[in-house]
Amino acid sequence: DAKTTQPPSMDCAEGRAANLPCNHSTISGNEYVYWYRQIHSQGPQYIIHGLKNNETNEMASLIITEDRKSSTLILPHATLRDTAVYYCIVSPRRDDKIIFGKGTRLHILP
C-alpha cells in the first residue's frame, strides 16, 4: 500500500500557484519524498525530491514540514500543460521499489 495520502483532485486557475498537499505521517528517517506527474497516458515524469530541506528546481518547489509528516508541491505559475495526475511517493533513496498511490488529479482552469 502507498504510504502517502493525497486529495483525489484539485482545481487551479491558470497563472496562479498550484499547491498540492501530501500527508506521509509514517515516514521514516531515511525516506525521501518524491513527486512525479503523469500527463494523460504518458509515462510518469520525475519532478522533484527532498529529505528534510525545502527544494526548488526549474519545474517546482517542494516544501517539507519540520516534522516531515507532510509536504507540499508548488507549481509557481500553473499552465494548461500542467494538467496531470501528481503522485507523492516516499521511498529510501537507495531503494528502487517505489509504490504509486492514486495521486491527485490537477485540473488547470483557463
Place this chain on the structure above:
Amino acid sequence: EAQVTQNPRYLITVTGKKLTVTCSQNMNHEYMSWYRQDPGLGLRQIYYSMNVEVTDKGDVPEGYKVSRKEKRNFPLILESPSPNQTSLYFCASSWGLGSDLNYGYTFGSGTRLTVV
C-alpha cells in the same frame, strides 16, 4: 537525448500468441523495471532488474518473463498472453542502489497492449 524507448507503442494480439515488448535506455542506468497501469489499480510493478543478469519479481509477475543480458535492454515477454494482460505498460530505469545519482526514475512512453 537521455531516454527510455519502448516498442511497440500499440499492439493488438490474440490469446496465446507469444509477444515481446522491448525496452532500451541510453543513460547507462543499472536499474530497470516494468510496470502495468490499469484503471482503478494504478501503476503496479511487474519485474525489476538491479543489474545485468539480475532480475526479480515485483508485485504482479504472473504471466510475464524478463531478461537482462545487456545493461541497456530489458525486454518484457508474454509467453501466452491472455485478455487480463490487456493494459498500458511502462518501462523505467534509474541509477540504482548505492548511487548518489538516484534522482528518480525515467519512464518510457508506454505500450498499450490489447489481447483478444
